[in-house]
Amino acid sequence: MPGPLGIVAGGGHLPRRLVDLCQSNGRGAFVIALEGNTEISTVEGVDHLWIKMGQTKRAIDALRRFGAQELVLIGPVKRPALSELRPDGYTIKAMAKLGFDRLGDDGILAAIVRHLESEGFTIRGVDELLGDLLAVAGSYGRFQPDDQAKADIERGIAVVRAMGAADVGQAAVVQNGIVLGVEAVEGTDALLERCGPLRRSGLGGVLVKVSKPGQERRADLPTVGVRTVRVAAEAGLRGIAVEAGGSLVVDAEAVVRAADRAGLFLIGIDLGA
Amino acid sequence: MPGPLGIVAGGGHLPRRLVDLCQSNGRGAFVIALEGNTEISTVEGVDHLWIKMGQTKRAIDALRRFGAQELVLIGPVKRPALSELRPDGYTIKAMAKLGFDRLGDDGILAAIVRHLESEGFTIRGVDELLGDLLAVAGSYGRFQPDDQAKADIERGIAVVRAMGAADVGQAAVVQNGIVLGVEAVEGTDALLERCGPLRRSGLGGVLVKVSKPGQERRADLPTVGVRTVRVAAEAGLRGIAVEAGGSLVVDAEAVVRAADRAGLFLIGIDLGA
Numbered sequence: 001m002p003g004p005l006g007i008v009a010g011g012g013h014l015p016r017r018l019v020d021l022c023q024s025n026g027r028g029a030f031v032i033a034l035e036g037n038t039e040i041s042t043v044e045g046v047d048h049l050w051i052k053m054g055q056t057k058r059a060i061d062a063l064r065r066f067g068a069q070e071l072v073l074i075g076p077v078k079r080p081a082l083s084e085l086r087p088d089g090y091t092i093k094a095m096a097k098l099g100f101d102r103l104g105d106d107g108i109l110a111a112i113v114r115h116l117e118s119e120g121f122t123i124r125g126v127d128e129l130l131g132d133l134l135a136v137a138g139s140y141g142r143f144q145p146d147d148q149a150k151a152d153i154e155r156g157i158a159v160v161r162a163m164g165a166a167d168v169g170q171a172a173v174v175q176n177g178i179v180l181g182v183e184a185v186e187g188t189d190a191l192l193e194r195c196g197p198l199r200r201s202g203l204g205g206v207l208v209k210v211s212k213p214g215q216e217r218r219a220d221l222p223t224v225g226v227r228t229v230r231v232a233a234e235a236g237l238r239g240i241a242v243e244a245g246g247s248l249v250v251d252a253e254a255v256v257r258a259a260d261r262a263g264l265f266l267i268g269i270d271l272g273a
Numbered sequence: 274m275p276g277p278l279g280i281v282a283g284g285g286h287l288p289r290r291l292v293d294l295c296q297s298n299g300r301g302a303f304v305i306a307l308e309g310n311t312e313i314s315t316v317e318g319v320d321h322l323w324i325k326m327g328q329t330k331r332a333i334d335a336l337r338r339f340g341a342q343e344l345v346l347i348g349p350v351k352r353p354a355l356s357e358l359r360p361d362g363y364t365i366k367a368m369a370k371l372g373f374d375r376l377g378d379d380g381i382l383a384a385i386v387r388h389l390e391s392e393g394f395t396i397r398g399v400d401e402l403l404g405d406l407l408a409v410a411g412s413y414g415r416f417q418p419d420d421q422a423k424a425d426i427e428r429g430i431a432v433v434r435a436m437g438a439a440d441v442g443q444a445a446v447v448q449n450g451i452v453l454g455v456e457a458v459e460g461t462d463a464l465l466e467r468c469g470p471l472r473r474s475g476l477g478g479v480l481v482k483v484s485k486p487g488q489e490r491r492a493d494l495p496t497v498g499v500r501t502v503r504v505a506a507e508a509g510l511r512g513i514a515v516e517a518g519g520s521l522v523v524d525a526e527a528v529v530r531a532a533d534r535a536g537l538f539l540i541g542i543d544l545g546a
Contacts, residue, residue: 162439166432168452179441179457186454186471194467198459 006068010075054087156208164212175205239265279341283348327360429481437485448478512538
């Protein structure tokens with residue numbers, strides 16, 4: 001039996017779900033909570049350490065002290081500007097070694113994973129630990145994309161993949177062939193909210209979320225949940241397409257209920273290898 | 274001497290500038306004004322025809338009647354959803370031939386240009402007619418990008434080019450290596466406005482506008498003007514980079530005054546062939 005799972009927790013409810021799992025299966029967990037990112041509820045009743053971004057040495061020491069040799073990075077983290085970081089000496093050295101200032105979002109995550117591995121930790125993917133969250137191929141609820149929606153999904157995938165090659169974004173909104181919006185750091189909710197007023201008349205658009213080519217899958221998979229469905233419906237969309245095996249559907253049952261109620265489709269798309 | 278210039282006028286003040294030029298040099302102009310796009314001031318005191326998008330036959334007949342054999346497409350046009358179009362029979366046939374529904378923004382423009390050429394028109398680029406608007410390499414005003422801004426410009430160019438390969442957008446905002454936003458149909462002003470609140474602490478970001486690889490240069494070059502400078506300053510940016518020879522600076526003198534006053538740099542970047 002390995003020691004407790006080390007959970008480096010970003011925002012949202014996913015980290016707490018993992019804490020609950022580790023507590024219910026007896027493994028236990030130790031949480032590194034990031035100021036300004038982690039929800040308070042994530043650390044209730046579980047061993048944890050709050051740190052500011054950049055206090056890597058304290059985090060690593062604490063993880064070792066608690067015997068957490070396996071780590072998972074889970075939940076979105078707002079990437080700070082370099083100028084906001086107050087890195088400790090250890091972190092500065094690691095950043096220099098990694099060429100931190102020259103990396104995109106995913107490049108940085110991949111570099112962090114490699115660095116933690118070089119410190120002797122094993123990094124597990126969220127999808128390994130919460131495999132039931134991983135999107136599957138096919139329709140989730142009652143509704144299916146029609147031909148226009150399928151064409152929009154195809155175009156959305158091409159756009160997000162092209163952006164992803166430059167290590168930006170994981171989402172796009174497409175309506176009848178028109179790319180209404182693409183995501184950078186603002187997040188999917190903000191993307192959807194601004195696409196509402198940009199909506200053209202006619203059939204509504206689709207939200208497409210897929211991982212980047214070569215994405216570090218142990219760090220930052222695209223995620224949809226009940227809130228995504230609600231905001232997508234408010235923006236006048238007809239459905240959501242996620243990458244089967246490359247994105248997470250959190251609370252699938254509730255998501256399907258919300259999608260069915262709102263008249264939206266949710267579909268997992270198999271992108272092949 | 275060719276007949277009057279046929280001006281298919283989108284929004285903004287650029288079309289009027291071209292009308293004025295044709296009137297002052299004695300060539301004359303005939304304007305196709307697009308409902309919902311063209312400014313009223315564009316057609317004052319010049320022969321013109323207002324059409325809805327899709328009334329191509331009327332436009333072509335009128336251009337021929339006025340002897341306008343050379344055309345220019347100038348100013349941004351809101352791309353309508355297919356469902357908003359009320360195309361005439363001629364347009365429907367042309368759209369079917371062009372495979373309209375499968376094209377991105379730039380693909381559509383290129384197809385329209387090819388189609389007009391097949392009808393015997395000669396299509397001129399804005400840059401041929403208003404060559405003094407074409408961005409030149411080097412700094413426009415008093416301020417220069419520092420090393421961080423130069424790195425942000427480089428990253429912005431890579432991102433916009435990657436998106437452009439999927440025929441989306443011409444602009445991105447980058448701050449200290451972080452891509453705050455990328456443009457789809459919302460336009461540069463809306464991009465800048467949403468990047469204001471997304472701004473991180475530290476040195477401000479840059480706006481990068483470059484053309485798409487293989488862009489139909491006779492249709493839709495990226496443009497900056499006084500308003501761009503003002504909105505960029507309000508969003509906390511430090512400067513603007515445009516593609517030398519591949520974008521337009523409208524009212525360069527006024528733009529430079531605005532940039533100098535706001536403390537922003539404006540630089541034309543030579544991207545090579």
